[in-house]
Amino acid sequence: MELITMNNPKAKSNSGISLDEAYDLFDKFNQTKNLADCSIKTYYDNYSSYFCEFLDYLRNVDDEKERKDITRLAQINSEVIQDYTLFMKQKKSIRDITINTRLRHIRAFFYYCMEENMLLPFKIHLMRIQKTAKDTYTDTEIDMLLKKPDLSTVNFITYRNWVITVFFYETGVRLSTLSNVLIKDLLFNRDKIFIRVQKNKKISYIDMSIDLKNILTEYLTYRKRRARPLFVLQSEWRAVKAWRGTGGHKKL
Secondary structure, eight states: OOOOOTTSHHHHHHTTOBHHHHHHHHHHHHHHTTOOHHHHHHHHHHIIIIIHHHHHHHTTOOGGGTOOSOOBGGGOOHHHHHHHHHIIIIISOOOHHHHHHHHHHHHHHHHHHHHTTSSOOOOOOOOOOOOOOOOOOOHHHHHHHHSOOOTTTSOHHHHHHHHHHHHHHHHOOOHHHHTTOBGGGEETTTTEEEEOOOTTSOOEEEEOOHHHHHHHHHHHTTOSOTTSBSSOOGGGHHHHHHHHTSGGGGGO
């Protein structure tokens, strides 16, 4: 990374740029990267929450620090970030893991500014956190999730949701990937599934296990619109997310 000094013409030209103006450039940069829709939405959500909270802090810092009403990008340095970290921890009693989440979001913005020669380089350090093991399913819970429902007593939606559960379990794909799998992407003769949408923008093929193959084969006998997506349309993501957030499925 190029070290910027005040003799650097780029540093001079950007020395008076506001934080809001710099974030607009960051937003435009992210859109030109052709990021996934969910990534773009994340940036917008962050601006309305984490970044705006950071701006509110900067405009109302303690007078003793003589940094009240910080609005210009050039005013940001490692001490400002360190003070903000302590403010979140000591004044707001925010959990360490949440503090790191907020720091990661604003760090992405400031590192962009550094790469674009709009801000003098400095490191933004995260808090050290004691890692704990994630709560995982027991074998009994997994068996319950994967147990096939009685098709004579449940409706199609319940049956479809069970097939989705098995698909997630067998493939480990993201929700955005699953929602874009078409019926024609099931290559039964090759025991493969064509993956057309991924966060990294790459297409690929994943293996179709014998168990999943048999389940999908039966599922297609009930699926009426064979030219449609295998499970759901993107417009139905919210409903699927809500289903995943209920009962035992919330860990999937």
